[in-house]
Amino acid sequence: MAVGAMSIFTLPDRAMAPQVLLIVAILGAMGFASMALWLGGGVLIARYLRTERALRRFNIALGILCIFSVVLIFV
Numbered sequence: 571m572a573v574g575a576m577s578i579f580t581l582p583d584r585a586m587a588p589q590v591l592l593i594v595a596i597l598g599a600m601g602f603a604s605m606a607l608w609l610g611g612g613v614l615i616a617r618y619l620r621t622e623r624a625l626r627r628f629n630i631a632l633g634i635l636c637i638f639s640v641v642l643i644f645v
Contacts, residue, residue, distance in 0.1 A: 579593060
């Protein structure tokens, strides 16, 4: 992702350091936000998966979603 961002969003006729720092800051902020969302989602899901029945239902739902996504690839 970083290599793609550097090749697309930098201009060769301008100073490279400010461009690189801006891209690093944006990618770092987006990465931090993404990890925070995953962490928060995991904490919320863990609250509801304390019983064997809830965990089984969750796994079945994710399995169905996985199968559905594979089917969509071939459609």
